[in-house]
Amino acid sequence: MTENKIIDYFVTKYNFIQQKDIELIENSELDTRNYNKIHGKPFICINPSSSSIEFGTIFILIDKYDEDDEYYTIDKNILFECNLGEISLEEIIQKCKLFNLI
Secondary structure, three states: OOHHHHHHHHHHHHOOEEHHHHHHHHOOOOOHHHHHHHOOOEEEEEEOOOOEEEEEEEEEEEEEOOOOOEEEEEEEEEEEEEEOOOOOHHHHHHHHHHOOOO
């Protein structure tokens, strides 16, 4: 199974967040609805620099400069990576279960 099909499978079947979803939220204003959509949820994304697929959870950290000014950062807690083309879908599912992602 190709990496794109693996990502499509996990996004569809297990409601994983993708890198494009993270980038969309990073480039938008802080919105509680967006925060609730991804905080604590599992994510999957391709890391082109290491030719791997990353799996983990997303955390949003909110802080205030003063009473009216908030900012947030999105932290990806990478739990494991799989080299592209070197691991089967069954092994990925087993690892996801081990880390309670599914």
